[in-house]
Amino acid sequence: MKKTGLLVLFVAILATAVWAQSNDSAAPDAAPQGTAPTSASFPTQRVQTPTYADLYCAGFISKQTLPDAALKELAAHDAILFGAVGVDPRGSAQIPQGILETEILLKMRFELDQYINLRPTRLLPGVPTPLKNAGPDDINMVIVRENTEGLYCQNGGFLYKDTPHEVANQIEVTTRHGVERCIRYAFEYAKQFGRKKVTLVAKTNVLRFAHNLWLRAFEAVKADYKGIETDYHHVDACTMYMVSKPKIYDVIVTTNMFGDIITDLGAAIQGGMGMAASANLNPTRQAASMFEPVHGSAPDIAGKNFANPIATFLSVAMMLEFLNQRPAADAINKACREVAADPKNHTRDLGGTASTTGVGEAICAKLE
Ligand code: IPM
Numbered sequence: 001m002k003k004t005g006l007l008v009l010f011v012a013i014l015a016t017a018v019w020a021q022s023n024d025s026a027a028p029d030a031a032p033q034g035t036a037p038t039s040a041s042f043p044t045q046r047v048q049t050p051t052y053a054d055l056y057c058a059g060f061i062s063k064q065t066l067p068d069a070a071l072k073e074l075a076a077h078d079a080i081l082f083g084a085v086g087v088d089p090r091g092s093a094q095i096p097q098g099i100l101e102t103e104i105l106l107k108m109r110f111e112l113d114q115y116i117n118l119r120p121t122r123l124l125p126g127v128p129t130p131l132k133n134a135g136p137d138d139i140n141m142v143i144v145r146e147n148t149e150g151l152y153c154q155n156g157g158f159l160y161k162d163t164p165h166e167v168a169n170q171i172e173v174t175t176r177h178g179v180e181r182c183i184r185y186a187f188e189y190a191k192q193f194g195r196k197k198v199t200l201v202a203k204t205n206v207l208r209f210a211h212n213l214w215l216r217a218f219e220a221v222k223a224d225y226k227g228i229e230t231d232y233h234h235v236d237a238c239t240m241y242m243v244s245k246p247k248i249y250d251v252i253v254t255t256n257m258f259g260d261i262i263t264d265l266g267a268a269i270q271g272g273m274g275m276a277a278s279a280n281l282n283p284t285r286q287a288a289s290m291f292e293p294v295h296g297s298a299p300d301i302a303g304k305n306f307a308n309p310i311a312t313f314l315s316v317a318m319m320l321e322f323l324n325q326r327p328a329a330d331a332i333n334k335a336c337r338e339v340a341a342d343p344k345n346h347t348r349d350l351g352g353t354a355s356t357t358g359v360g361e362a363i364c365a366k367l368e
């Protein structure tokens with residue numbers, strides 16, 4: 001560990017995890033409370049770790065989002081546990097559309113070269129899914145989303161803005177290097193975790209340049225992984241199959257934008273956003289990787305104590321696994337699985353009445 005001992009990180013992050021979900025990190029009223037839970041005590045061991053709620057408060061006042069100095073500080077850690085980010089999708093008077101997303105979340109992903117966004121889509125036993133005939137055996141896929149290219153590069157601009165001749169360009173950036181390292185990661189992941197099939201999801205019939213590059217890179221890389229079955233689906237067909245026959249998917253590798261879209265669909269079939277974890281990985285480990293629930297900050301339910309904290313806990317488990325702390329990761333996954341199996345621990349999104357803190361405590365109790 002660069003800055004902290006593992007136990008310190010492990011326990012502190014658990015505390016942070018509960019905070020991150022029980023309060024809305026994007027809500028100015030909630031951010032100042034962020035320091036309290038890190039000193040609250042869990043039955044295991046409690047320690048203080050830096051949280052960046054203060055960063056948010058400072059930024060809110062100075063109208064800065066994530067200053068370079070703060071990014072540098074974050075980059076030097078082994079891992080970042082990110083609560084959530086977001087604002088009213090139509091924009092708000094105080095915060096222009098997309099500012100928090102691009103200047104905080106995407107800035108971290110890009111600047112720290114977190115080129116893999118790993119999003120497991122698994123239905124845990126006992127968790128309700130909207131799919132009528134599907135169970136945990138049917139919904140068990142891992143989506144590998146390219147995370148530093150594609151339509152997310154902010155490569156574009158306006159011409160003649162606010163005139164009838166306005167032109168807006170948003171260019172999809174696709175590099176052989178970026179695509180190949182992402183596809184290779186998907187195959188390596190399949191190999192390491194005994195997954196049998198890797199499916200490329202793209203749109204080669206329309207995006208005949210960018211996605212043709214994806215397809216050619218996929219064909220080249222798959223030759224190095226003879227034991228792994230492969231497939232290709234257009235993204236529109238993929239959304240249909242994720243609903244009608246999710247079992248066909250094992251590992252999916254896809255572009256940044258398509259990955260964004262299909263992982264929300266994935267979240268829906270695994271019980272909702274409250275169950276969907278993710279990892280923004282820099283597999284080279286030259287800068288910190290970041291772990292976050294797939295959901296946003298849900299300002300509408302901030303401070304009400306019924307947000308589902310399981311996605312955050314599962315993200316913590318992904319973090320521990322990345323830090324080679326397999327037993328700790330397994331313990332959290334098991335605790336989440338057991339807690340989620342009991343309907344009395346279901347928060348509103350899962351059709352129950354449990355509270356955020358109640359579910360958090362139930363998971364922590366299993367870790368004692
Ligand atoms: C996600 C989110 C982000 C994305 C937003 C908040 C920028 O939707 O992590 O899936 O589009 O990647």
Ligand code: MG
Pocket residue numbers: 260261264
């Ligand atoms: Mg998304």
